[in-house]
Structures are given as structure tokens and as C-alpha cells.
Amino acid sequence: MTTSSRASAPTVIPILDKEFEDFRTEAAEFLAGNRVEQQFIGFRLHQGVYGQRQPGRQMIRVKLPFGGIGPEQMEAMAQVAEKFAPLGKGHITTREAVQFHHIPLAEMYDVLRTLGDAGLSSREACSNVVRNVTGDPWAGIRGDELFDITPYAAAFVRYFVRQPYTQALPRKFKVTFSGSDADAALTPIHDIGLIPRVRTVDGKEQRGFRMVVGGGLSTMAKDAVLLEDFVPVEDFLRYSEAIIRIFNDASELRVNILKARLKFLVHRIGEEAFRARVYEYLAQDWAKEPRPSVESLLMIEDESALAPAASNLDVSVAPTAERDAFARFVADNVRAQKQAGYYAIEVLVPQGDLRPEQWRGLASLITELGAGRARTTQAQNIVLRWIPGANVLAAWQRLRDLGLADAGPQTIHDVVSCPGTDSCKLGITSSMGLNRAISERIALMDISDPLTSKVLINISGCPNSCGQHHLGNIGFHGAAMKNDARQIPAYNVFLGGERHEGSVAHAGTLAKLRLPAKRVPEAVERFLKVYEGQRHDGEEFNTFFARVGVKPFEDAVEDLTITPEFATNNLQEFIDWEREGLYVLERGEGECQV
Numbered sequence: 175m176t177t178s179s180r181a182s183a184p185t186v187i188p189i190l191d192k193e194f195e196d197f198r199t200e201a202a203e204f205l206a207g208n209r210v211e212q213q214f215i216g217f218r219l220h221q222g223v224y225g226q227r228q229p230g231r232q233m234i235r236v237k238l239p240f241g242g243i244g245p246e247q248m249e250a251m252a253q254v255a256e257k258f259a260p261l262g263k264g265h266i267t268t269r270e271a272v273q274f275h276h277i278p279l280a281e282m283y284d285v286l287r288t289l290g291d292a293g294l295s296s297r298e299a300c301s302n303v304v305r306n307v308t309g310d311p312w313a314g315i316r317g318d319e320l321f322d323i324t325p326y327a328a329a330f331v332r333y334f335v336r337q338p339y340t341q342a343l344p345r346k347f348k349v350t351f352s353g354s355d356a357d358a359a360l361t362p363i364h365d366i367g368l369i370p371r372v373r374t375v376d377g378k379e380q381r382g383f384r385m386v387v388g389g390g391l392s393t394m395a396k397d398a399v400l401l402e403d404f405v406p407v408e409d410f411l412r413y414s415e416a417i418i419r420i421f422n423d424a425s426e427l428r429v430n431i432l433k434a435r436l437k438f439l440v441h442r443i444g445e446e447a448f449r450a451r452v453y454e455y456l457a458q459d460w461a462k463e464p465r466p467s468v469e470s471l472l473m474i475e476d477e478s479a480l481a482p483a484a485s486n487l488d489v490s491v492a493p494t495a496e497r498d499a500f501a502r503f504v505a506d507n508v509r510a511q512k513q514a515g516y517y518a519i520e521v522l523v524p525q526g527d528l529r530p531e532q533w534r535g536l537a538s539l540i541t542e543l544g545a546g547r548a549r550t551t552q553a554q555n556i557v558l559r560w561i562p563g564a565n566v567l568a569a570w571q572r573l574r575d576l577g578l579a580d581a582g583p584q585t586i587h588d589v590v591s592c593p594g595t596d597s598c599k600l601g602i603t604s605s606m607g608l609n610r611a612i613s614e615r616i617a618l619m620d621i622s623d624p625l626t627s628k629v630l631i632n633i634s635g636c637p638n639s640c641g642q643h644h645l646g647n648i649g650f651h652g653a654a655m656k657n658d659a660r661q662i663p664a665y666n667v668f669l670g671g672e673r674h675e676g677s678v679a680h681a682g683t684l685a686k687l688r689l690p691a692k693r694v695p696e697a698v699e700r701f702l703k704v705y706e707g708q709r710h711d712g713e714e715f716n717t718f719f720a721r722v723g724v725k726p727f728e729d730a731v732e733d734l735t736i737t738p739e740f741a742t743n744n745l746q747e748f749i750d751w752e753r754e755g756l757y758v759l760e761r762g763e764g765e766c767q768v
Contacts, residue, residue: 183244183547184473185293186328187237187335193297194290197221198283205280215765220303220341222296223282225765227599231276234285235299240309240327240351241270241549243556245537248548250292252533258285264533265593266526268642269348270550271299271306275597297335300765302343304334304418308364310353311549311557314477315511315518320370321381323351326407328473333411333466340418344427345434347418348390360552360679362397363389363645365421365436366414371404382406387417387448388440391639395681396437399445401452408468416455420448477560481545484515487563499581503570506581511559517566519558521573522583525591525609526554535576543569552642553673554590555583584674586621586629589613590642594635594652595750595760602761603652603663603691605635607751615695619702626702629715630673636761637666644681645673647715648701653688654759660740663691663750663757669701669727670719685724692747693734700730 197218204214215225224233236251243251251264251272258281259274266272277285289296299306307330314322330349334340340347349366352359361367368383382404389398405413417436421427427434440448455461487508492500509518521536528536536556540546545560561569573579582588589612592598594605612631621627632646643649649668654661667689671682689697704726709718719727738747750757 182246182293183242184328184475186239186242186331186473187295187297188332189290189293189295191290193221194283194286197223197286201279201282216301218279218282219301219765220298221286222299223279224300225599226275226597227595227601227760228276228597230278231597232279232282233273233275233597234277234282234289234296235267235306236264236272236274236289236294236296237299237306238270238272238294238550239307239331240313240324241311241551241557242309242324243548243550244546245541246292247294248533248537250289250294251528252530252537253288254285255528255533256530257288263527263529266523266528266550266554266556268552268554268590268592268640269306270308270311270552272550273593275593298340302345302347304340304343304347304349307331308348308350308359308552309549310351310358311520311551312358312509312518313351313353315513315516315559316353316356317510317512318354318356319512320354320372323353323368323370325472325474326368326383326410326468327351329468329471330411330414332471332473334414334418339422343418343422344424345431345436347421347436349414356676357679358675360645360673361386361389362679363391363395363642364398365390366417367398368410373404380406383410385410385413388437390435390437391642391644391681392435393432393637393639394437395639395644396441397680398437399440399448401449411468411471412456412461412465413452416452416461419455419460420451477545477547478513478516480547481516481560482543482562482565484513485562485564486515487517487566491564492567500567500570502581503579504566506585507583508566513560515563516559517561517563519561519566519569519573520551520583521556521558521578522580522588523555523578524580524613525589525606528556532576532578535572536578539569539572543572553584553588555588582627584630585627586616586631587613587627589616589631589633590646591633592635592640594633598635598640599765600638600761601635601652602654602759603635603665604750604752605633605641605650605652607753608633608650608665608691608694611695611751612698615699619699621702623706625709625712625714626706628674629702629705631698632671632673633665642673643668643671645671645679646682647671647719648698649682650689650694654757655688655690655737657737657740660748661757661759662738662748664688665691665694667697667727669724670716672716683719683724685728687728687731687735689731689734690738690747691750693731697731697734700734701727704730
């Protein structure tokens with residue numbers, strides 16, 4: 175059992191000083207030329223340190239299991255952004271982790287120490303391991319949950335981190351826990367997804383999980399299939415271990431790195447055959463050996479005990495001049511918790527980037543106005559929890575001072591994207607630059623229609639879907655076009671994807687068109703006009719798309735797909751967003767498979 179003060183969130187992943195010292199030693203030996211690069215890459219990836227496209231610079235990915243973070247951890251994020259990250263920011267990812275970019279290897283030990291002192295770990299945040307375990311950011315406070323998944327998500331992390339058989343899997347392995355059937359954590363796109371279930375056995379309530387397996391995005395998206403509709407909480411780690419052991423033993427997956435994810439095995443042999451294989455593994459000797467109990471691994475924290483006294487939310491307390499803006503913020507960003515008198519605020523974080531003063535401002539806000547607890551989301555936002563109703567106005571005012579009071583998270587104003595060519599070796603295009611360009615175009619459109627506002631946009635800088643482009647109602651992934659010897663940054667288009675809470679997450683349809691990058695904001699506006707001009711009353715985007723198909727959208731942008739001619743008057747077509755030089759496709763070898 176773990177308890178904590180409001181100033182310090184529980185440490186989920188044990189922090190080991192020896193790993194820091196080993197990293198310092200190995201990094202120094204590598205920089206001195208005494209280590210083979212390929213072997214050193216594998217070593218640093220297990221510590222969450224990833225090579226960038228810029229020579230001599232590294233990215234560190236900080237794990238936040240189930241997105242959980244407190245003020246002490248936020249202060250550590252601020253220190254890393256301030257002292258070590260040249261861009262002066264931390265980036266929230268679609269895996270609820272935080273990344274810092276462009277850090278020299280020689281400084282990485284100090285970064286790891288700063289994070290570790292605050293109970294933060296980057297252990298196994300990269301490489302072919304069990305990655306950051308994501309979770310429903312409203313778990314524990316949502317009214318439709320059967321029980322809080324948080325302790326069990328923490329138990330999963332503690333059970334599998336540093337396990338010998340998880341250190342060299344065929345490929346990465348992604349797990350998520352949703353708090354309810356609304357499935358805010360997107361279980362269909364994960365290797366393992368878990369949703370709470372409760373049943374009555376001999377008059378007693380028994381907790382368990384619905385478990386799905388074999389989902390994933392990237393270049394060949396697959397939906398997870400059902401493993402079991404009810405696995406008792408006492409057994410969910412054992413079932414998960416069987417799945418991971420099957421994955422680790424699947425030598426055929428190691429032949430082709432492009433088809434080495436669990437989804438390829440599950441969908442090749444089928445749901446029933448995979449379920450049978452899980453039962454075979456559960457009957458093996460390893461499953462009979464002593465294991466830590468689930469109960470011994472749980473992270474138990476009474477967040478309610480850390481919160482100020484409950485109170486009701488009253489919009490009318492806002493000053494008259496601010497009341498309309500505050501009311502809109504409350505409608506778009508604030509959700510009542512199941513605990514009466516408390517509210518959760520979803521903060522829209524543009525491009526998922528937070529500067530040091532914003533990290534510190536959020537830390538101060540949740541400490542002074544709430545329970546000192548927050549969670550990152552797969553939409554690259556952050557949810558501030560346990561804010562009494564009487565404190566919501568003050569929280570909004572503080573967020574406004576931090577530049578974080580924009581209304582409309584999980585709406586068309588909340589565009590999701592990966593870093594792209596800002597740092598990633600695999601990046602093809604400047605997805606972050608396009609994010610800002612689309613966001614500016616949407617702001618100029620001054621959208622007030624509620625149905626249009628619900629349209630979600632996702633961008634990835636390459637086909638690998640770190641920006642989850644498959645799941646946007648409108649999605650884009652980086653590509654390239656060519657005019658004679660000249661290259662042009664471009665995007666492929668997906669339509670009809672789904673990631674709204676309360677809907678079943680699924681991949682969209684690839685349209686038969688490719689757009690030069692500089693024309694994408696115009697294409698977004700035309701797509702929205704097609705939708706607004708032809709929809710039925712009350713018809714949401716995906717329902718409309720299912721009815722009319724892809725052709726009206728393709729027709730609307732046909733002229734935009736024409737390859738531009740290289741000439742002085744359209745030189746910008748050959749320069750990517752937020753870049754200066756002519757575009758050249760430069761794609762390195764990613765390290766995920768090392």
C-alpha cells in the first residue's frame with residue numbers, strides 16, 4: 175500500500191540508483207569511443223533515451239503510468255525543460271508520456287537524476303519492451319465506472335518492468351486501462367486493453383476485466399479482438415504474462431520487423447486459436463511458480479483525503495465582463511466528478527507542449543486549489559482533478575495567465591500531432607508546423623456550429639501513427655511528392671476515423687489523394703464545407719461519411735492534388751511548414767527495433 179502527501183504523487187516505477195550510475199558509465203565510455211554504437215543504442219533505449227535525426231542530440235521519454243502526475247513531478251519537468259532542453263519545453267505524447275528533445279548525451283545523466291529524484295522513470299520507455307501503460311484520465315472520478323482501474327494499472331507496471339522476458343520482445347508492446355465502457359483509453363488500438371467488469375458469484379461481488387488483444391495502428395491498422403469478457407482481478411496479471419510470453423516466443427515475428435507486432439500473430443491465427451494458445455501457456459510450469467500477488471503490487475491512494483472541502487460550481491460568481499468566457503470554459507473543459515462538489519478540468523495543451531513556467535503554474539494550481547493530482551491524456555492534454563466547485567473560477571483565471579485557458583479540448587480546436595521532422599529520425603514532414611497552420615486556419619473560420627466543432631483532426635509526420643492519424647475524423651500522415659527532380663512535402667488523407675469517448679475507436683479510410691503540405695489547411699476547410707453543406711439534420715461527421723463515402727471529399731480537393739510546378743511564384747510549395755530551405759526527404763533508420 176502506498177500513501178503520499180499532496181506535494182508528492184506516489185512512485186509507480188521503482189527508482190534504482192544503480193541504473194543511473196550505469197548510464198553515466200556507459201555514456202562516458204561511448205563518448206570516449208570505447209563502446210560499439212549498436213550495443214550502446216540498445217542500452218540507452220532501455221533507459222528511455224532515443225536518438226534524434228540531429229547528430230549528437232537525444233530525446234528522453236519520461237513514463238507517466240496511466241498519465242498520473244503531481245506537483246513535485248511537474249517541477250522536475252520544469253527543471254528539465256529549463257536547464258537541459260534547448261527548445262525549453264516538454265511534449266506530452268499520445269501515449270501519455272512526456273518527451274524532451276535535443277539534449278546532448280553528456281547531459282543525460284543529470285536529466286535522469288533530476289527526474290528520478292522526483293520519482294519519475296524513463297525505464298523501458300523506448301525499445302522492444304512493455305511501453306508506458308496508459309489509462310483513462312478520469313479513472314477514479316468518473317460516474318460510470320464500476321471501480322477505479324488506477325491501482326491495477328500501477329500493479330501491471332510494477333509487475334512487468336525490468337522482467338527478463340520483456341527486455342527483448344519482437345517489437346514494442348502497448349497496454350491501456352479504460353475506466354468504463356465509454357473506453358476513454360482506446361482499448362481497440364492496443365496490444366492489451368482492459369475495461370472493468372463486476373459479477374456476482376455466490377452472493378459476493380467479484381471484480382474483473384474485459385480483456386482485448388492484438389490491436390494497433392502504424393502502417394497496417396488492426397482492431398483488437400476479445401480474449402475474455404471476464405478475467406478476475408486476481409488473474410489479470412497471469413493472463414497478461416501469458417500473452418506477453420506468447421509474443422516473446424513467437425520467433426516468426428522476428429523475421430520481418432515490419433510485421434513483428436502482436437496484432438499480426440493474433441489476426442493471422444484468429445481469435446479462437448489465440449485464446450487457446452493463452453490457455454496452453456497458462457497450463458505451463460511458469461504459471462504454477464510463485465508470483466507476487468496483485469494485492470501486493472497495488473498503488474492505493476485516497477485522493478479525496480488530499481482535496482480541499484467540496485463545494486458547488488456557480489458560473490455567476492465570475493465578474494460580469496468575464497462571465498461568458500468562463501461559462502464557455504466550464505461547458506467545454508470542466509467535468510463534474512462522481513464525488514459531489516468536485517470537478518475535473520481538462521486543459522487544452524496546444525501541440526502538447528508545456529514551457530517551464532506552465533509546468534510550475536500547473537503545479538501551483540493543483541496544490542493550492544485541488545488535491546495535487548493531474549493526469550495527461552492520449553489527446554496530449556492534461557486533466558486537473560479534485561478541484562472544488564468554488565475554486566474553478568480561480569483555476570480558470572490562473573490557466574488564463576499561463577496561456578492555457580483555451581476552451582474546446584477534444585474538439586476541432588484541439589489538433590493532435592507528433593513531433594515529426596522537428597526531431598524524429600523517421601519523420602517525413604513537419605507535422606507540428608502543419609498542426610499550427612491548421613489551428614490558425616480553424617481559428618480564422620470562427621466555427622460556431624456544434625457538430626462541426628466535434629470533428630477531430632490528427633496528424634502524423636510519417637505513416638507510423640505516433641500522432642494517431644488513423645483515429646481522427648480527418649487524419650493526415652506525412653508523405654512526399656515529386657516534380658522532376660524537386661521534392662514536395664505532402665500528406666496522405668484518412669477520413670472517418672474515431673476516437674471520441676463513448677464511441678468505438680477505429681481507423682479511418684485512406685482517401686485516394688495526396689496533398690502538398692502547404693495546401694492542407696485549405697483542404698481541411700473544404701472538407702468541413704462538404705460536411706456542413708450536405709449533411710442531414712443532426713448528422714455527425716462519421717455518420718455523414720458512412721453515408722456519402724470518400725468521393726465528395728476527394729472531388730472537393732481535386733485541384734489541390736495537382737503537383738505544383740517549380741517556379742518563383744510558388745516556391746513556398748517546395749518548403750515545408752516552419753522551414754526555410756527547399757524540402758528534401760531525409761528519413762533515417764528508427765531505433766525502436768534495436
